[in-house]
Amino acid sequence: MSQPFTIAGICERALRKIQAFPTSDDSADPVMMQEAAYWLDMAVGYLCGTRRVLFMVPDVLPIPLTANKAGPYQLKPVNVSSEVLQTLATENQQAIRANNVSINGVAFPIQAFIRKDSVGDDHKVEIIRRKQFDDIAKKDAGGTPCKVYITRTTEPFLTTYPTIREDGWTLYLRIQTFAPDLSQVGNNRVFALTEAWNMWAVAETAYQCGSGPVKWLPQDERNDMRRDALFYRTELLSFNNDEHGKVRRTAYRDF
Numbered sequence: 001m002s003q004p005f006t007i008a009g010i011c012e013r014a015l016r017k018i019q020a021f022p023t024s025d026d027s028a029d030p031v032m033m034q035e036a037a038y039w040l041d042m043a044v045g046y047l048c049g050t051r052r053v054l055f056m057v058p059d060v061l062p063i064p065l066t067a068n069k070a071g072p073y074q075l076k077p078v079n080v081s082s083e084v085l086q087t088l089a090t091e092n093q094q095a096i097r098a099n100n101v102s103i104n105g106v107a108f109p110i111q112a113f114i115r116k117d118s119v120g121d122d123h124k125v126e127i128i129r130r131k132q133f134d135d136i137a138k139k140d141a142g143g144t145p146c147k148v149y150i151t152r153t154t155e156p157f158l159t160t161y162p163t164i165r166e167d168g169w170t171l172y173l174r175i176q177t178f179a180p181d182l183s184q185v186g187n188n189r190v191f192a193l194t195e196a197w198n199m200w201a202v203a204e205t206a207y208q209c210g211s212g213p214v215k216w217l218p219q220d221e222r223n224d225m226r227r228d229a230l231f232y233r234t235e236l237l238s239f240n241n242d243e244h245g246k247v248r249r250t251a252y253r254d255f
Contacts (some may be wrong), residue, residue, distance in 0.1 A: 002195035004021040008185050010198070011036035013207035014021065018215050033185045034216050040201060041182040044193070048107060048179040051237065055194060056179065057110065060172040061121070063116075063158065067167045071159030075106045075150075075173075104177040109150050111174040118168060125160075136161055143170065146191065201230035 011033050021028040041096045048056050055062070055163035063073055112125040126160065133139075133149035142160035148171065151157045193201065206223035211218040217225075 001199070004195050005198045005201065006035055006186070006191075007040065007182055008033065010040055010201045011185060011190065013202040014209055016062065017202065017206035018210040018217060020209070028109070030185075034208050035213050036205055037183050037185045039213060040205045041154060041179075043204045043208060044182055045179040045199070047233070048176070049130075050135075052108075052110075052176060053237075055197075056104075056107070056177050057174065058177060060174050061106075063171040063173060064168075065164045065169045065171055067165055068142075069164060070161065070163040071181050072151075072157035073159075073171075075156050075158060092181070104180050105148050106150070106156050106175045107178045108176040109173060111178060112171060114145055114169060115173050116169050125156070127147060130160075133159070144169075148173075150189070196236060200236060203229040203232055 012021060012028050014036050015028050015032055016023070020032055031172060047053060061075070063075075065073075109127050112127050113122045114125050115122050123146075125145055128147050128149050130149065130151075133147075136147075141162040142165045145160035145162060145164060148162045149159045149161070158171075173223065174252070203225060207222065207229050209215065210224055210225060
């Protein structure tokens with residue numbers, strides 16, 4: 001099995017790619033390593049903030065509903081130690097659920113459904129936009145929620161419509177989380193980033209570091225690194241980021 005890189009491993013490979021960490025040296029410069037970690041953190045954050053990435057879509061988030069309360073139900077990150085994150089990464093778990101919040105916070109809501117605890121049948125709930133929610137005249141109407149509005153803030157709030165009138169119901173929210181904090185150099189694994197993304201992470205970090213923060217490489221070298229990073233990202237998003245649940249015709253290129 002391929003080796004999952006740590007934050008330090010990615011930073012070391014990126015610095016070596018731009019000739020900032022010669023093979024003759026026992027260790028990379030700590031200041032350069034920290035700078036590389038900052039750019040790795042920003043690169044992964046940008047990736048997770050601009051497109052759907054499956055490794056940041058954990059299990060559904062349960063939100064127990066309270067009778068006669070439409071909201072707001074707050075969704076905020078949990079402070080989790082690096083030791084816990086390392087344990088989770090080792091066990092190949094993408095996220096934990098505690099107090100109905102995710103580790104890194106809600107970046108994008110994807111899907112919602114509601115279930116009565118004693119029955120177990122799922123009912124789809126529509127995630128609506130702010131204007132749709134504002135257009136609802138009687139927001140305190142009672143009934144089984146069929147719509148939900150989630151604010152687009154750093155710590156989002158969720159409001160249901162109509163308002164549930166009895167306890168024993170749970171809303172389940174499938175989300176994409178924000179990227180984890182990768183700015184601290186260490187031997188901890190890049191949380192939830194699978195081995196297939198090693199090449200992209202190294203190439204992208206090398207390009208960013210070689211564009212001025214660590215070294216100023218010639219334009220043609222920077223262009224080559226930019227091309228490689230974009231190629232790896234495109235390949236990964238077109239295949240590795242697919243759930244592979246659709247049947248398709250076999251193409252000639254498959255052989």
